[in-house]
Amino acid sequence: MRDKKTVFYSSLAVSLVLISIGIFAPKQLENFSNSSLSFIYNNLGWFILGSVFIFFVFCIYIGMSKFGHIRLGDDDDRPEYKTATWIGMLFSASIGISLVFWGVAEPVSYYIDPPFGTGYSEESAKTAMQFVFLHWGVSAWACYAVIGVSLAFFQFRKKLPASLSSVFYPLVGDKIRGTFGKTIDVIVILSIVIGIATSLGFGTLQVNSGMNYLWDVPIGISTQAIIIIAVSIIYVVSTVSGLQGAMKHLSNLNMLLAFVLLGLVLIFGPTQMIMKIFFQGIGDYAQNFISMSFRTEPYGDGSWISSWTLFYFGWWIAWAPLVGSFVARISKGRTIKEFMFGAIFIPVLGSFTWFSVMGGSAIAFIQNAGETALATAVESDITSALFIFFEYLPFSVFLSILAMVLVIVFFITSANSAVFVLGMISENGNPNPSHLTKIVWGVIIAAISVVLIMTGGLAGLQSALVATAIPIAVLMLFMCYSTFIGLKEEAAIISGGEAKEKVELFKPEKLKETKKDLAILAEVKETKKEPTILAEVEETREEEMLVTNK
Structure with a gap:
């Protein structure tokens, strides 16, 4: 029993130590994290960009190759969830809350301060959507898909525990059940706890900003604490209900x-204008995908790339263990080809549509209608940008309320998936963790979010999370190699089984059995024909007798 709880207690202790630093020394943590990030961006930015591109190429390769027909589960398994529900769960577990938060703010920020050229111009508007599509495109979802497909393959096809350490079985064998495997699981849990705590903290700030905008609810720690506690009660209860219960609905x-x-x-x-922005953005993104994916600005200061592209790519890598583990859990029964198409390209189209509608409209208001006050609002307070944007549309109050409800529901579903994954890994890969474990993690995440908001440690912890992208990226590269070995062996087993069936069919004893079966079948057919023939003969005889009598 003690060995089974090793991962849970170890990860809990490490998480609390790091969080304690964020509580009692937030400025020091932020300074250290920013220094670490600066070192990574200046010296290892190329590694982050290269790793993300490799993940995308790997996903496309295994999806389009002979491996694409391998099912994530037994050959007779079929998907547990309808495709529409599955896609909804993909968004809910990953970037849904971030889409709402950055939908207006990010494109406008790039329009004001583009990576190159002059802000507030037609060229900067085009560049803004181009880089938004890069940051939220196939590169981000490939990070999730790598872990998702790898874990789902080893969990459902090879029957290994639902922990990321299982993915390394072809490389280290049974060591996944020892210190090696537990160390990986602790690192993964740490990144999940930090990631979801900071994400929920920033989500709370936006909800509070929306309430202040609509109803003059004061912006402060007490209001934000109440929001987190209320939402936490909901997500803990819904998590306990399981994947088929409140989480799916x-x-x-x-x-x-x-x-x-x-x-x-x-x-x-x-x-x-929105439709034009959507199609123009996809064209620019596709045309410049390679150059943007490897843009490091070696001849300049590279500050824009560091602040945005490298930060985002590092963020996706750091979030990959959480989202990938959850995506794996809900993808049993799908083929790898189906998984890749659904987990990369469909969500990307959804993200592009969202930014074209929200961010594209905002830029159009500023560029074409001269509403520069919207740009000023984005520069001064990102959390209120969405609600100020709605002022330029009819039914602005209704749209603001709808957006705030959407943020809260995304808030809940993101926490749901995080708590569920934490429970799985804490219990050594149990696909259905106990309610107690999920409740413990739910309470801890809520407490961490509240304390970080109170102490101002959100920014420092967020930077610390992105800094973990380097070790996680290394693990993911080895994960790609390990998964390739596993898929190659599985393909050989499948091909060997099919070849054996063909050989068996042409063995002498098999041929004799086949001839015997054919002879029996012929006799049966003749037997079935016999009554018909007799009836025809009898009918002919009766006709002859009638002719004779006449």
Whole structure:
């Protein structure tokens, strides 16, 4: 029993130590984290960019190759969730809350301060959407898909525990059950705890900002603490209900609310402009994908790339263990080809649509209508940018309330997936962790978020999370190699089984059995024909007798 709880207690202790530093020495943690990030960006930025590109190439390769037909589970397994629900759960577990937070703020920020050229110009508007698509495109989802497909393959096809350490079985064998495996699991849990705590902290700030904008609710620690506690109670209860309970229904609700909000802004906003931005952005993104993916600015200071592209790519890598583990858990029964198409390209189109509608409309208001106050609002307070943007549309209050509800529901589903994954890894890969373990992690995450907001340690802990991208990226590269070995062996087993069946078919004894079966089949057919023939003969005889009598 003690060995089974090693990962849980070790990760809990390490997490609390790091969080304690964020509580009692937030400035020191922030300074150390920023120094670490600066070192990484200046010396290892190329490694982050190269790793993310390798992940994307790996995903495309295994999805389009002979491995694409391998099912994540037994050959007769079929998906547990309908495709629409599955896609909704992908968004809910990963970037849903971030899409709402950055939907307006990020494109406008790039428009004001582009990576090159002059801000507030037609060229900067085009560049803004191009880089937004890079940061939220296939590169981000490939990080999630690498871990998702690897873990799902070894968990459901090879019947190993639902822990990321299982993915390394082809490389280290049974060491995944020893110190090596437990160390990996502790690192993964640490990144998940930090990631979800900071994400929920920033989400709380946006909800508080929306409440202040709509109802003059004061912005302060007490209000934010109440928000976190209220939401935490909901997500802990829904997590206890399981994947088939409230979590699935909340994910469906997320998609419904998101589509309604998106549709209303599309209709009320500059519709024709939005469609042009969407298609122009996809074209620019596809045309410049390679150059943007490897852009390091070696001849300049590289500050823009460090602040945005490297930060985002590091953030996706750091979040990959959480999202990838959850995506693996809900993807049993799908083929690798189906998984890759659904986990990369469909969410990317959703992200592009969201930013085109929200960010594209905001840029259009500033560029074409001269509403520079919106740009000023984004520069001064990112958390309120979305609600100020709605002022330029009809039914602004309704849209603001809808957006705030959407943030809260995304808030809940993100925490749901995190608590569920933490429970799985803490219990050595148990796909259905105990309620007690999930409740403990839920309470800890809520407490961490509250304390970080109180002490101002959110920024420092966020930087610390991105700094973990380097060791996690190294693990993910080895994960790609290990998964390739596993898939290659599985493909050989499948091919060997098919070849054996063909050989068996042409063995002498098999041929004799086949001839015997054919002879029996012929006799059966003749037997079935016999009554018909007799009836025909009898009918002919009766006709002859009638002729004779006449």
